[in-house]
Amino acid sequence: MLNVTRWSLLAVVLLPLGASHAKDEPASLVAPSAEVSLRSEARRFADASDPASASLSRDDSAVADASSAAPAPAVEAKPFPLKTVTLKTDGETFFVEGRMVIPSNAKVVSLRATTVTGRGDDATLVIEGELQMRAVTGGSVVLENVKLELARGFHALSLMQTEMRGTGGIVSDEKDAHEGTVYVSGSKFVGSTKVALRMTGGTAAFSGCNFAQQVSIQGVPRSEKAPSQLEFGMQGCKGDKEGVLGGLRVVGIKEANLAFNDLAGAECLFSDVEKLKLYGNNVRSERCEFAQSKPGRFGGSDIEADDFRSKRIVLTAPPKPGAPERVKFTSCWFGGGTDAKAIRAELFEDAGTDPKIGAVAELQKVVASPVGMGGGAR
DSSP states (O other), rough: OOOOHHHHHHHHHGGGGGHHHHSSSSOOOHHHHOOOOOOHHHHHHHHOOOOOHHHHHHHHHHHHHHHHHSSSOOOOEEEEOOSEEEEETTEEEEEEEEEEEOOTTTTEEEOSEEEEEEEEEEEEEEEEEEEOOOOTTTTTTEEEEEEEEEOTOOOEEESSSSSEEEEEEEOOTTTHHHHHEEEESSEEETTTTEEEEESSSSEEEEEEEEESSSSSEEOOSSSSSSOOOEEEEEEEESSSSEEEEEOOOSOOOOEEEEOOEOOOEEEEESOOOSEEESSSOEEESEEEEEEESTOOGGGGOOOOOOOOOOOOOEEEOOOOOOOOOSEEEEOOBBSSOOOHHHHHHHHSSSSSTTOOOEEEEEEEEEESSSTTOOOOOO
């Protein structure tokens, strides 16, 4: 009679080895297990009577185990696809070499964890059409030493769970501009990677991202009479490792809406923004400036519930006849003090300190404790 306990244990150990076979044809419930058990018993007695055979058997097993533990071969990198395609394979690797172009009639979508590496000093993926990259089943998308250049006829770029490393980043042609849609969420720009956009219109939105270098959003007029219609949004870029850590420049656009961000770096500049909304941010750049190149243009600025840790807050505008234009800061924190006059004297550079400036800060409902919606100072 078979030992039931030993048979059960052997069945548990050997079952995974036969799993693939089980998919093809039904396995016998008794006979194969009994046969395996009897062979094992015979081998055990043979090993006991012949130590040399037992040693050889153990050595063979060790070689087999070492072979099974060998690492899988590296996945060979392929040129990044430039035609319409949807990628659904985890762990694929691609390379960009020189200037490679996604044409205006192509849409490249990657839905899995993917690595794209730049080869050479000018690895640039020029996007005329559309590129979407995200890791919907876990992991992340990694772009290393790759520049994503948005061409004049650019359509759309969407990045989620993406890390850009080394050099490169998301940039517009330095001598041209474009419209289109840029959406980036849950992504990191580390090392020397940067975001530098020049847009005549469209939208650019960033959510829950980390930027090591300065972010530059530049509006470019559509014509001599038509300004840029770009709408820019940034939300939730804060946390232990997230934030706009290299500074921010937003210049010459239709609308900017920033909420719950950690704004650090040497400079935070909002210049010639037609409609500006700042809400719940932690503004801790060394210098924060709000500027208009024409008088009387601060009417679209709404600054509320922000924590200001900047050493200097500057208002810039040409003077106009009569009283300077008032720029309201509502329910904001400026380090703990609540005396508006003292805060302005200590932190602000405006018409109160320079009569050539055509704007003055009006501090309303100053709070004594940090609002805290944009994170704390680090």
